[in-house]
Amino acid sequence: MTALLPLPVAIPLVVCAVLLATAHLLPGRVPDILALLAAVAVAILCAVIAVQAADRPLVYWFGGWEPHDGVYLGIGFSVDAASGWIASFIGLLYALTFVFAWGFFDRTHGHFHILMLLFLAAMVGFCFTRDMFNLFVWFEVMSVAAFALTAYHLAESSLAGAINFTVVNSLAGFLMLGGIGLIYAQTGTLDFDGIATAVAQGGRNPVVAGAFCLVAAALMIKGAIVPFQFWLADAHAVAPSPVSVIFSGSMVSLGLFGLAKVSAVVFGGSDQVQGALPVLLIGLGSATALLGGWMALLQRHLKRMLAFSTISHAGIMLTGLGALSIGGTGGMLVYVVGHGLVKGALFMIAGILLATQASIDEIALRGLGRGIWPAGIAMALAGLLLCGLPIGTLDQGTRLVQGALSQEGHGMALAATAIGAALTGAAVLRAAGRIFLGLGPDPGDEAGAPSADEREKANRPLWLMLAPCCALLAVDLALPAGPIAHALPRAVSAFMHRPEGGMLAEGPGWLPWFSVAAALAGAGYGLFRKRLPAFVVRPVRATQSAPTRALEILHSGLIGDYAAWLAVGVAVIAAVLAMA
Amino acid sequence: MSVLPYVVAAWLFGVGLYGIATSRNFIHLVGCLGVCQSATYVLLLGLGYRWGSIAPIFYDHPPGTPAVDPVMQALVLTDIVVGATLTALLLVLTVQAYKRGGSLDPEKLRPMRAGGNKGPDQGSRPVSDGGRQTP
Amino acid sequence: MSPRIRVALLALSGLILLPCAASVIAGLPAFGSTIARYGARINAITPEARHVANMVSAINFDLRGLDTLGEEFMLLAAITGTVVLLRGRRGEGNSERAMRRPGRAVIPRSEATVLACRIAGPLTGLFGLYVVVHATVTPGGGFQGGVILASGTLLIYLGEGYSGWRDAIHSRVLDALEGGGALLFALCGLVPMLTGAAFMQNILPLGTFRDLFSGGLMLVENLGVALAVTGGFTQLFLEFMEETREAEEPDEPGEESA
Numbered sequence: 022m023t024a025l026l027p028l029p030v031a032i033p034l035v036v037c038a039v040l041l042a043t044a045h046l047l048p049g050r051v052p053d054i055l056a057l058l059a060a061v062a063v064a065i066l067c068a069v070i071a072v073q074a075a076d077r078p079l080v081y082w083f084g085g086w087e088p089h090d091g092v093y094l095g096i097g098f099s100v101d102a103a104s105g106w107i108a109s110f111i112g113l114l115y116a117l118t119f120v121f122a123w124g125f126f127d128r129t130h131g132h133f134h135i136l137m138l139l140f141l142a143a144m145v146g147f148c149f150t151r152d153m154f155n156l157f158v159w160f161e162v163m164s165v166a167a168f169a170l171t172a173y174h175l176a177e178s179s180l181a182g183a184i185n186f187t188v189v190n191s192l193a194g195f196l197m198l199g200g201i202g203l204i205y206a207q208t209g210t211l212d213f214d215g216i217a218t219a220v221a222q223g224g225r226n227p228v229v230a231g232a233f234c235l236v237a238a239a240l241m242i243k244g245a246i247v248p249f250q251f252w253l254a255d256a257h258a259v260a261p262s263p264v265s266v267i268f269s270g271s272m273v274s275l276g277l278f279g280l281a282k283v284s285a286v287v288f289g290g291s292d293q294v295q296g297a298l299p300v301l302l303i304g305l306g307s308a309t310a311l312l313g314g315w316m317a318l319l320q321r322h323l324k325r326m327l328a329f330s331t332i333s334h335a336g337i338m339l340t341g342l343g344a345l346s347i348g349g350t351g352g353m354l355v356y357v358v359g360h361g362l363v364k365g366a367l368f369m370i371a372g373i374l375l376a377t378q379a380s381i382d383e384i385a386l387r388g389l390g391r392g393i394w395p396a397g398i399a400m401a402l403a404g405l406l407l408c409g410l411p412i413g414t415l416d417q418g419t420r421l422v423q424g425a426l427s428q429e430g431h432g433m434a435l436a437a438t439a440i441g442a443a444l445t446g447a448a449v450l451r452a453a454g455r456i457f458l459g460l461g462p463d464p465g466d467e468a469g470a471p472s473a474d475e476r477e478k479a480n481r482p483l484w485l486m487l488a489p490c491c492a493l494l495a496v497d498l499a500l501p502a503g504p505i506a507h508a509l510p511r512a513v514s515a516f517m518h519r520p521e522g523g524m525l526a527e528g529p530g531w532l533p534w535f536s537v538a539a540a541l542a543g544a545g546y547g548l549f550r551k552r553l554p555a556f557v558v559r560p561v562r563a564t565q566s567a568p569t570r571a572l573e574i575l576h577s578g579l580i581g582d583y584a585a586w587l588a589v590g591v592a593v594i595a596a597v598l599a600m601a
Numbered sequence: 602m603s604v605l606p607y608v609v610a611a612w613l614f615g616v617g618l619y620g621i622a623t624s625r626n627f628i629h630l631v632g633c634l635g636v637c638q639s640a641t642y643v644l645l646l647g648l649g650y651r652w653g654s655i656a657p658i659f660y661d662h663p664p665g666t667p668a669v670d671p672v673m674q675a676l677v678l679t680d681i682v683v684g685a686t687l688t689a690l691l692l693v694l695t696v697q698a699y700k701r702g703g704s705l706d707p708e709k710l711r712p713m714r715a716g717g718n719k720g721p722d723q724g725s726r727p728v729s730d731g732g733r734q735t736p
Numbered sequence: 737m738s739p740r741i742r743v744a745l746l747a748l749s750g751l752i753l754l755p756c757a758a759s760v761i762a763g764l765p766a767f768g769s770t771i772a773r774y775g776a777r778i779n780a781i782t783p784e785a786r787h788v789a790n791m792v793s794a795i796n797f798d799l800r801g802l803d804t805l806g807e808e809f810m811l812l813a814a815i816t817g818t819v820v821l822l823r824g825r826r827g828e829g830n831s832e833r834a835m836r837r838p839g840r841a842v843i844p845r846s847e848a849t850v851l852a853c854r855i856a857g858p859l860t861g862l863f864g865l866y867v868v869v870h871a872t873v874t875p876g877g878g879f880q881g882g883v884i885l886a887s888g889t890l891l892i893y894l895g896e897g898y899s900g901w902r903d904a905i906h907s908r909v910l911d912a913l914e915g916g917g918a919l920l921f922a923l924c925g926l927v928p929m930l931t932g933a934a935f936m937q938n939i940l941p942l943g944t945f946r947d948l949f950s951g952g953l954m955l956v957e958n959l960g961v962a963l964a965v966t967g968g969f970t971q972l973f974l975e976f977m978e979e980t981r982e983a984e985e986p987d988e989p990g991e992e993s994a
Contacts, residue, residue: 603766603767603768603769604761604762604764604766604767605767606767607761607764607767608761611757611761615750618746619743619746622742622743622746623739623742623743647767648764649771649772649775650767650768650771651768651769651770651771652768652769654771656875657775657779657790657791657792658789658790658791658792658874658875659783659789659791660789660790660873660874660946664779664780664783664784665780668779668791669771669775670771670772670774670775670776671775671778671779671791671792671794671795672772672774672775672778672795672800673775674791674792674795675792675795675796675800675803678792678796678879679796679803679804679807682807682810682811682879683807683810685811685814686810686811686813686814687814689814689815689818689972690814690817690818690821692976693817693818693821693822693975694821696822696976696979697821697822
């Protein structure tokens with residue numbers, strides 16, 4: 022059965038090579054169909070692999086170069102159940118995105134599909150590989166495909182967003198390569214297990230810490246963690262909506278997935294790294310969750326709002342990692358899937374609004390969504406799920422993350438996860454109320470937020486766009502919680518290369534309800550500000566405006582600022598590692 | 602001087618980052634990114650080097666002659682391709698940005714600014730103005 | 737943020753990173769003292785195991801062929817992205833009209849330029865082919881050779897002018913070269929699987945050490961890379977060259993012009 026392992030990467034690559042070679046011969050819808058089939062095949066293959074890997078990870082050596090005398094000669098794939106299921110989820114997300122984008126890019130000779138399929142192959146390779154440099158190669162393929170897709174609209178803001186994205190993520194690639202060089206020089210191998218063995222034997226070593234610092238910084242840049250988060254809002258807000266679905270649904274969380282794997286497997290034996298991780302991940306994760314949520318609440322451009330919401334949720338995932346327990350990492354993995362499903366659905370709704378109402382601005386769209394009320398129901402449901410409505414996969418992930426946090430005694434992080442989720446939920450619910458119910462005639466601080474005129478081609482019927490969106494939400498609601506909870510401890514222990522142990526804890530049951538209530542209150546405040554008594558409104562407004570202005574100034578859109586913040590972030594990681 | 606290549610690599614990355622942070626021209630910025638990337642070339646090749654070794658090609662020298670680390674050389678080759686792709690893409694973005702914005706200055710071309718291009722705004726203006734005056 | 741604050745932030749983080757970097761550098765093995773176990777092992781076993789003299793090619797096409805596959809498709813992504821972003825193929829219909837900058841005199845090409853290009857062009861092509869086919873023996877390979885071949889096509893532009901270059905270079909052919917080369921490489925991975933071997937396992941006869949025909953499957957993979965790189969880079973030149981011409985009608989931003 023291990024012979025299946027290369028196929029989920031090879032199939033999309035072959036399809037896109039064929040698409041490119043025959044770009045001019047293929048009639049209209051063939052690229053759509055081929056791309057959809059390839060994505061479905063990847064999803065199914067990965068699911069089969071994941072089922073096979075339930076007992077123990079499957080290992081595959083490319084070129085038949087099996088390790089010899091303890092020296093790893095070739096590149097290996099090593100797939101545990103968790104990695105397999107994540108890859109399968111990514112395949113599903115792509116398949117639904119291809120349905121959503123059906124005919125949207127029909128004048129590009131299949132080039133859109135080529136880029137998307139490369140993106141997909143790279144993500145699967147990223148999930149499966151057990152080789153540091155191979156990880157870097159897939160990381161870069163992902164980046165390159167993403168850069169080109171971001172700027173597709175060729176508007177001024179999308180070009181600027183794409184340039185910022187490209188420069189920051191290229192720097193991430195260089196940092197990662199530097200880290201890989203260091204760890205290779207120190208341990209003499211590139212294989213995860215080989216490095217892990219050497220690191221565990223080596224004791225405290227500045228080179229290992231330095232390598233971790235660089236690799237972790239690179240993956241956190243991909244994962245949009247404070248203070249590396251700036252590129253995300255610029256890029257996700259301007260990318261075409263089908264691309265944003267993939268960006269927010271899987272690319273960002275894959276960065277954190279990579280961080281989880283690298284820190285647990287490769288650097289699992291370094292006491293210095295493991296000692297620094299809780300402070301680092303919990304601290305940065307909490308800050309990210311709060312900042313992203315707060316910024317989301319201040320936006321009027323829907324895609325930009327969702328982008329900040331993704332930042333906030335990336336922070337929540339990072340706190341889950343920071344618990345350094347089976348429960349925390351398991352919760353984070355479930356959260357990746359749940360968040361990808363819900364956020365993907367929300368970006369699809371943004372795309373529906375762009376296509377049918379020719380705008381993406383919350384305030385300009387007020388009341389215009391009445392004609393497409395089914396999208397409104399989907400958006401409200403997605404907003405509620407996003408802030409923690411206790412059903413579905415996202416909720417299961419949230420509970421597991423919160424359970425792990427409360428078990429390890431990280432009270433502040435626990436609060437940050439609840440508040441971050443509530444803030445992003447409030448932002449989405451407010452937008453849903455304003456667009457689909459025509460509420461909230463007088464905008465608050467969000468009126469001053471950046472926005473841009475944008476439209477997407479309206480060549481698809483509403484049901485065709487709404488169906489994949491509803492399918493994503495349905496999957497989130499329908500994934501069985503029981504079997505997931507049952508299989509999770511074993512899968513995560515294989516993922517982290519750690520012995521199984523302990524029950525998975527769930528967070529306090531009232532916490533998700535608190536988030537929902539807070540989100541509803543926040544959305545209500547945003548919509549009915551005028552009708553509330555002045556003694557409520559005035560203090561809120563007073564405390565809001567100064568930090569709001571400061572945050573907007575920080576998110577300046579200037580690449581120079583981002584480079585400076587990048588240096589600050591690397592310095593923070595290095596400092597925490599040095600003190601551990 | 603046994604640390605010089607590593608110091609050079611760190612220095613290159615530092616100056617490249619400084620260049621990116623202070624750049625006022627996108628083409629200059631792409632060049633600075635290239636400087637940052639050269640840091641990785643220097644680091645990798647430095648880490649793979651051994652005094653008194655030949656290049657890892659056993660054509661003129663028989664196999665078994667001490668050679669430098671071929672893995673690092675292969676990694677650098679991949680890295681060079683990465684550099685070429687990034688440069689090409691960034692220059693394309695720069696060309697298009699110049700066409701749309703008429704400027705190569707990062708300060709002038711910004712992603713979505715507040716108060717900038719607001720788009721169709723009929724929904725908010727009349728109501729919010731009216732709302733402010735009522736109380 | 738004003739530039740001054742920005743530089744201050746950079747300097748501050750530099751101050752923190754300096755001692756960290758110093759301790760990392762101090763902890764590294766001294767420059768030139770030793771090489772890693774992995775590389776040493778490859779140097780030791782590969783000449784015999786694969787009959788190739790060039791270790792770097794052996795790593796790129798055999799031991800770590802998957803990396804090169806990824807790298808190849810990264811290039812393909814970048815070039816596809818370039819074509820998408822430059823809204824390629826505007827010039828197919830009017831390849832006669834090169835860009836004219838108003839007010840600048842059009843100087844005819846000197847015969848010396850034409851002659852030099854006609855001599856250098858085939859030589860460059862030959863040299864490119866030489867570099868491509870000697871991947872397993874000498875420092876060379878599909879990537880390097882492909883770039884040389886692609887640059888050779890630019891001599892057509894220099895020697896024969898814009899319309900001559902457009903007559904010789906068709907983006908459809910380039911697409912086919914690029915996609916076909918990448919497909920060939922990917923199939924080099926999949927076809928061995930049909931025989932029950934691993935992905936990209938070297939199942940062809942290995943040939944003779946230090947001979948042009950050595951390395952088995954590596955030669956085919958190398959050819960695939962050469963085709964893809966030649967097609968890809970020429971495509972890149974073509975796209976950028978088109979940028980120097982005035983567009984027939986102004987590009988509409990947004991998806992309508994896609």
